[in-house]
Amino acid sequence: MEDLQIVDLYWARNENALQQTKIKYGRMLTGISLSLLQSNEDAEECVNDTYLAAWNSMPTERPTYLGAFLSKIVRRLSISKHRARGAQKRGGADLLIGELTSCIPDRRSVETDVENRALTDALNRFLRSLDEQKRYVFIRRYFYSDSVGDIAKSCRISDGKVKTVLFRTRNALREFLEKEGVAI
Amino acid sequence: MTYTKYAEAKRLFDSIGTIDDSLIAEAQNAPVFKQKGFSLKHLVPVAVAACVAIFIGAGALGAVLLPFMFNGADKVEQPPTLESVLNSASQGGAATYCKKEDINLFSGKAGVVWESDNGDGYYLLELSSERELSELKGRLHSGAQEIDAETARGIESRIWVCFGDGTVVSPHLKASAGNVGYGELFDYSPEVIPSNGFVAFINGLTV
Numbered sequence: 001m002e003d004l005q006i007v008d009l010y011w012a013r014n015e016n017a018l019q020q021t022k023i024k025y026g027r028m029l030t031g032i033s034l035s036l037l038q039s040n041e042d043a044e045e046c047v048n049d050t051y052l053a054a055w056n057s058m059p060t061e062r063p064t065y066l067g068a069f070l071s072k073i074v075r076r077l078s079i080s081k082h083r084a085r086g087a088q089k090r091g092g093a094d095l096l097i098g099e100l101t102s103c104i105p106d107r108r109s110v111e112t113d114v115e116n117r118a119l120t121d122a123l124n125r126f127l128r129s130l131d132e133q134k135r136y137v138f139i140r141r142y143f144y145s146d147s148v149g150d151i152a153k154s155c156r157i158s159d160g161k162v163k164t165v166l167f168r169t170r171n172a173l174r175e176f177l178e179k180e181g182v183a184i
Numbered sequence: 185m186t187y188t189k190y191a192e193a194k195r196l197f198d199s200i201g202t203i204d205d206s207l208i209a210e211a212q213n214a215p216v217f218k219q220k221g222f223s224l225k226h227l228v229p230v231a232v233a234a235c236v237a238i239f240i241g242a243g244a245l246g247a248v249l250l251p252f253m254f255n256g257a258d259k260v261e262q263p264p265t266l267e268s269v270l271n272s273a274s275q276g277g278a279a280t281y282c283k284k285e286d287i288n289l290f291s292g293k294a295g296v297v298w299e300s301d302n303g304d305g306y307y308l309l310e311l312s313s314e315r316e317l318s319e320l321k322g323r324l325h326s327g328a329q330e331i332d333a334e335t336a337r338g339i340e341s342r343i344w345v346c347f348g349d350g351t352v353v354s355p356h357l358k359a360s361a362g363n364v365g366y367g368e369l370f371d372y373s374p375e376v377i378p379s380n381g382f383v384a385f386i387n388g389l390t391v
Contacts, residue, residue: 028212068208075201119195120202127207132215139211142200154214160284161303167371168337175333 003066010058017058018051025067029074035145036078037085046081050074075143122182126173137165232264233272233387263380266355269387270298270307270343278390279307289367290350294320296386297369298343306369309389320345320385325359327379336374344369355382 001020009017029050033043050073063069127135137155140146148166152159264272273279279298283305287297294317295310311317324345331339344352344365352365355378363372 063205065205065209067212068205071208072201072205079198079201116199116202119199123199123202124204124207127203132210135207136211136215139203139207142197143203143208144211157302158304164303164371168373171373172337 003064006066007058007062010055011062018055021051021054021066021070025070028067029070032071032144033074033078035147036075036082042081042085043078046074046077049077053077071144075145119182122177122180126176129176130169130172134165134169137162138169141166232268233390264383264387266343266378266383266386267341269383269390270341273309273386273390274300274307276390279309281305282308284369287346287369289346289352289369290348292348294348295346296320296343296389297346299341301341309386311389316389317347320382323379323382323385324353324355325376327381328355328358328376329379330358330376331374335377339374342369342371 001024006017006020006024009020026047029047030043033046034040037043037046050070053073054070061069127138130138133155137151140151140154141148146154148159148162152162155162270279274281279296281300287306287308293310295308297306297308299306311320339356342354343356344354346352350367352367352369353363354372356374356376357363357372358375363375
């Protein structure tokens with residue numbers, strides 16, 4: 001089923017939307033979450049939370065690229081879970097600090113939002129300046145969290161070539177961000 | 185890694201999650217990686233290398249007469265580029281194709297190593313004597329031209345000179361203690377273009 005048709009099902013509050021989403025994107029979402037969390041249980045939880053987030057956000061959202069929209073959600077949830085899990089594992093002060101973060105007022109200022117948007121904007125421009133192959137390798141590694149081996153297989157190139165492309169692209173990104181004066 | 189740098193890397197990692205949906209969607213399908221294969225353009229550097237070899241073989245008389253045959257003494261032959269010489273050595277069989285694990289940097293034999301076009305292997309051109317290594321060392325950094333970042337980004341292939349005792353340097357890097365590797369074919373960001381003298385010497389090894 002096409003993305004637009006699935007989104008229409010969400011808008012119509014038709015539960016078949018979730019089934020179609022699972023069929024089309026379930027494997028991809030599980031892959032992203034598993035790469036980040038390395039735990040089947042946690043990955044399954046994040047993917048289910050993603051379906052719930054998608055159901056709750058449509059309407060009002062109407063994404064053009066449903067796969068990308070869902071990928072961003074599952075990635076964000078997985079990273080948060082990983083960090084929370086990490087704090088729990090470390091225990092002691094880290095766990096207590098984690099609990100206390102809810103006490104800290106949201107100091108998100110206009111300045112921080114502007115900086116975040118500037119960084120996103122710079123990343124978009126940098127990625128568009130790359131050729132298709134380098135862009136693919138970079139996004140598969142740092143957004144989709146694919147392993148070097150998986151990227152090499154999908155591109156039919158050697159692991160060494162993938163590592164070289166990543167090394168050079170990271171250096172190019174550093175130079176780009178320095179040149180643009182983007183604060184991180 | 186300092187705490188600040190790690191925190192900044194975390195922020196960058198998070199920000200990658202906010203890039204345009206169209207970029208994420210595009211990466212759902214692998215592009216076709218074009219393998220650099222033999223094409224007509226490879227005949228040009230081979231022809232140039234062959235012409236240079238003929239001129240060298242003809243000696244001083246050829247070097248004096250040919251400019252006058254082609255509209256006067258101010259017509260100067262362009263020296264071959266490092267890329268064309270390495271292509272010629274790869275295609276012509278002067279260098280041996282091998283995998284990284286087959287290259288012994290401690291064999292006691294010096295050589296020049298460069299990446300193959302498809303990134304899957306390497307070419308090795310062994311030097312035949314200590315004298316050749318000594319001459320190569322003399323030309324390695326001498327006369328090298330510094331390049332800017334944009335030119336450096338255009339240099340895709342990596343090349344190393346291995347001394348046979350584990351020491352590895354690159355003609356693409358300035359002479360400095362920090363640019364000497366040991367026991368590995370390290371990746372690098374090019375800083376210089378080697379001199380014509382270095383390229384001519386490599387070319388001489390392949391003829």
